[in-house]
Amino acid sequence: MTPATEQPKPPTSGGAGSAPAPPAVPRLIATDLDGTLLRDDKSVSDRTIAALAAAEAAGIDVFFVTGRPARWMSVVSDHVHGHGLAICANGAAVVDLHQGLRFVRVRPLLRDDALAVVHALRAAAPGTSFAVERTGGIHNEPLYPPLSFDAATSIGPAEKLLADDAEQADQPIIKVLAYHPELAPDDFLTLARTSAGAHASFTRSSPTALLEISGLGVSKASTLAQCCAERGITRDEVMAFGDMPNDLEMLAWAGMPYAMANAHPSVLAATTRQAPANSDDGVAAVIESVLNR
Incomplete structure (x- = not known):
């Protein structure tokens, strides 16, 4: 069992009540899947596939961070480059999508x-x-x-x-x-x-x-923080996207948090940065704006 990290703290900038900064170039993009990266029919659009590949080509790590179990990851397994890792089950597992959904880390509920x-x-x-x-x-x-x-x-x-x-x-x-x-x-x-x-x-x-x-202390945010620490990436260098309450800790931790336009009210209230809806390829739109700077 991997011990839980210290619970993430709110970001120092970009929260509710302050104007969002212009898109910066992150070192890592962390994105939820359902209601965020995926369209409503659970597909990954050609535009999104191209944006993810462009981000990886630019040297930006992309992590899928989802509540889905590992066995539901086939929809995006072909779109993880480089490291091949995804954070599943709201942070309870890190899975290698390049190696047959092999569990790399498990943070169990006792x-x-x-x-x-x-x-x-x-x-x-x-x-x-x-x-x-x-x-x-x-x-x-x-x-x-x-x-x-x-x-x-x-x-x-x-x-x-x-x-x-x-x-x-x-x-x-x-x-x-x-x-x-x-x-x-x-x-x-x-x-x-x-x-x-x-x-x-x-x-x-x-x-x-x-x-x-x-398990206590397990969240998308705390496991993402572990993965970033292992890569020498700080929270200020992380851009995150989400739409539901299980994304709140991750959005609070990341230095560049984006709520989807279709997000739950609590998520929309958590950050002033907003991406277009998942049905409009909102994650891809933000990535494109970053890479076009």
């Missing part, structure tokens, strides 16, 4: 903490159902709404899926997902942080009341 979260949310929000994401796949409760393209490896109560003698117990827990059929998404997030925040980190990226639960 079993005892996962169980504590399950028990706390069952008490605070009756009707919550759970899924457990491990390095080898996803496992869910019978009432958890499955995705048609991502079948569960096993189905059972969360307590059984997290048991010491579970068939998959040797696989680290990447994150736990919690779904509630009735609560508003942001209300569910607040409730979860209040009732179980001592055991894990909570965020969300879905339009539904689906929470993503990671």
Whole structure:
């Protein structure tokens, strides 16, 4: 397990209430995928592919930083150059897309903490159902709404899926997902942080009341900070793009943060820099403006 880094601090410039600086040339671009780099049909446009390649050719590292598990990364695996790395599962894993989705780093959610979260949310929000994401796949409760393209490896109560003698117990827990059929998404997030925040980190990226639960201190920002430190890159040299609450820590940490025009209100409020919407290739548009300076 890689220890969590110190929690990121807000940027010294470019935050709400100050005028955004003209685009600078970063050493690293960190971009979310869904709702940010990808269009609404989950495709990567030709314009975006060209912009990413141009950035890499100019010596700028590009990191995909996403809530997606590693097995969902095929949509962009051909567009990572050089290092081949992506940050997945909201910072819980670093994966080499050039080497068959090999896990380079895992920052797991410990079993005892996962169980504590399950028990706390069952008490605070009756009707919550759970899924457990491990390095080898996803496992869910019978009432958890499955995705048609991502079948569960096993189905059972969360307590059984997290048991010491579970068939998959040797696989680290990447994150736990919690779904509630009735609560508003942001209300569910607040409730979860209040009732179980001592055991894990909570965020969300879905339009539904689906929470993503990671180990304490694990976020897109803290893992990105580790990757940058290993490369001698400072936060002021990082340009970041995001659209949902799971991007907030990353945008607060990066020196050049951009909210997408289609972003969640909390993300739009987090920075004065705004990129065009994902459907308008907003990430590509900003990269082009930087490279054309």
